[in-house]
Amino acid sequence: MNDKDTEELPRELLELGRQIANLPSEYQADMGRVYDQVVDSARRRRRILSLVQEALSQLRLDIKYLMFDLQVTRDERDALRQDSSED
Numbered sequence: 001m002n003d004k005d006t007e008e009l010p011r012e013l014l015e016l017g018r019q020i021a022n023l024p025s026e027y028q029a030d031m032g033r034v035y036d037q038v039v040d041s042a043r044r045r046r047r048i049l050s051l052v053q054e055a056l057s058q059l060r061l062d063i064k065y066l067m068f069d070l071q072v073t074r075d076e077r078d079a080l081r082q083d084s085s086e087d
Contacts, residue, residue, distance in 0.1 A: 008046050009039065
């Protein structure tokens with residue numbers, strides 16, 4: 001595993017990998033396959049979480065723009081109403 005791989009995994013999962021590596025080879029193969037599945041699942045969840053966080057950030061920004069547009073539209077409406085009533 002490189003540094004990037006170990007960064008994204010929980011400490012406990014890394015420790016489990018080290019413990020599996022210390023097992024006798026007869027157990028290591030079976031446990032290693034299961035461990036790899038768990039690692040893949042953890043990485044997939046982390047990627048999904050990252051995508052969700054990015055989508056939420058974009059949504060927040062979009063809402064800010066929409067609120068700004070709404071306020072500008074209301075101000076324009078109010079100005080037009082005031083101009084109409086003064087005529």
